[in-house]
Amino acid sequence: MKRNSKLSIALHVLGHMAVKPEEPFTSEQMAAFAATNPVVIRRTLGQLRGAGLVTSERGKLGGWKLSKAPDAISIADVYRALDERLYVGNKGGDENPPQCAIEIGLAGAINQGLERAENAFQHSIESTTLEDLAAALRQ
Template sequence: MSFRRLRHFMQLIELRDLRNISSYGIMMKRNSKLSLALHALAQMAETLNRPKTSAAIALHNDTNPVVVRRVLGLLREAGLVTSEKGHNGGWLLARPPDRITLADVYLALGDRFLRPEYDGEDNPPECLIERALLGRVESALQAAENTLVSRLQDTTIAELRSTELTPVD
């Protein structure tokens, strides 16, 4: 990706222009862990005092309960959910849904959406030009990532449950 396209991509993030950001699909990977985590948290927010089982969450999200446990385990480590063992056990929110932001979830999962692609025949690591550009690209991607996290802090799980989310302009 050229620096011009990268700069444009960063401007789209800053402007919250999600419709046009999708045209940069090559730079943004679909994060199924984030999607699963957000769906699960929204489900837990519906039934605050009743634990949700991994099996129920998995069924609702068309995945395997083991995948659910792995993802929610990361959220438990971050203090976003708790788990109860036993026949009536399951997963519960560790704090009210209006106190859990999308940024909390995103950071708890530890995956980055934006990553430079260092490998490949087009940019071998021994190429001096490529090595010189890597630092600048990484810096630009980190700035975009910081903007993304900043924007995610503006939305809570409670707001996700709302049927009328404000569209992003």
């Protein structure tokens, strides 16, 4: 998964949040988790808040929290909320390897699903020809 995409950042910080769902996390804390800027975290989580996946509270004891139990939020929910494509593999290469156990686990799980989806997609289009497309256009 591309490490600087909104989806990878969101899944990374949500993974940390899921470990301690009752604890509010500041943008600064999550930026440290994902090795990015707190503004990036706030923008990304703002989209997730709009989709009802996280909440935020201002103030000294405030921060970001999951709005539902971790088992009630799927990666697909996050994917749809961000409207961003997934990328297979570590696009950062050897210079930017995953460092966190949560990020490594997420990458493995997502890549397995993407490989199955890619295989199914390729299998489904193997039997579709240009004639099939032309016939559909004629109707």
